[in-house]
Amino acid sequence: MSSVDAVVIGGGVIGCAVAYNLAKAGVSVAIVERDDICAGTSAACDTAIHLQSKSPGLHLRMAQESIKLFPELQKDFDEDIHFKKTGTMIAIQTREQNEVMRVFAERQRNNGLDVVILDRAAAVEKQPMMKGDLVGATYCTADATIHPQFLTKGYFQAAKKYGAKAMLHTNVENIALKDGHVASVITNRGNIQCKYVVNACGAYAPFIGKLTGLDIPIAPRRGQIVVTEPMPKFTHTIVNCARYIAAKFRPDLLGTSEADRMGIGLSLTQTERGNLLIGGTREFVGYDTRTTQKALLYILQHAANILPALKDIHIIRTFAGLRPFTPDGLPILGNVPGIEGFVMAAGHEGDGLALSAITGRLITEIICEKQSAYDFDLTKLSLERYKNLDIKAFEAQYAVYK
Secondary structure, rough: OOOHHHEEEEEOOOHHHHHHHHHHHOOOOOEEEEEOOOOOOOOOOOOEOOOOOOOOOHHHHHHHHOOOOOHHHHHOOOOOOOOOEEOEEEEEHHHHHHHHHHHHHHHHOOOOEEEEEEHHHHHHHOOOOOOOOOOOEEEEEEOEEEEHHHHHHHHHHHHHHOOEEEEEEEOEEEEEEEEEEEEEEEEEEEEEEOEEEEEEEEEEEEEHHHHOOOOOOOOEEEEEEEOOOOOOOOOOOEEEEEEHHHHHOOOOHHOOOOOHHHOOOOEEEOOOOOOOEOOOOOEOEOOOOOOOHHHHHHHHHHHHOHHHHHHHOOOOEOOOOEEEEEOOOOOOEEEOOEEEEEEEOOOOOHHHHHHHHHHHHHHHHHOOOOOOOOOOOHHOOOHHHHHHOOOHHHHHHHOOOO
């Protein structure tokens, strides 16, 4: 039996970020991943690091602190993660959306984020391709883009540089407890004795929870994305739409059409090579990662309504990923009461890239029992906040085990 201080289960961007920070802090750590690094959700997303999409309060403050860390990470990584401050514009298509976004933007400004509301003329002047269905837009310079696979790989390589072990293509079969403490992780390739287990399995975190008798309210929420041919510079910023924000936080503000039920919204970024990544959907369909023709058509129709020039661009492929959704839209982080050494780091929804850096720092502070450098109230992120949740109803409503 091998032995380490901590086992991180999950080789996505969150798991690798945690392993990197732990290893750098001198904690002996092993990453256990059933497939390969960045083989799941972290490889099935666009390139955006959004601050504008974060709910004002703890969520936004964590993202603001996280984004400050990426330049430092780039210096420590051998991999170019393509971090770039680009800003974001959120297209507003109706007067009703405009009122909602004005309130949302004001709350964000009160939390220190520089967001302005532009009328249609100012929005089109700043983003000439936005000549379609538009009454105005929000604009924020703080948002950025990054390469998801290179970021995950950067964390992973740096973790190994600081001594982390990797067990890829390895299935976790059980977690052994002794007197209420984590004792070891049982895998198909042998057992690993450890003091801590970090559940960083994203949408699959509930399966790891079941191994210790825990009910974890995380549901897979599918997002479909279209990839275009490479092309010259198309937009000057990331482009979102107010429907994208509503689908994330206030789906009740959407209508009842099929597209509304799919959570159709616009999130558009452009890669270094010129490809446009156009999303997306927010669907509860269990662990189905297939793309569907109907959803893709809705995505493209909605995007072209805002940016009409998209009608002349060729599509080369599509893909889908599973966001780890939680009932309140916040991740589940920290120690789990009743199982000493079991630590949660999952449920980031579509914010894994943006929150990866701060998540790695926070989990490391918890495991190392260090005074936090941040004044976040992490009780608001504890699994304990869901102790009165009807887990059976949650699992049924969101097709958790479908």
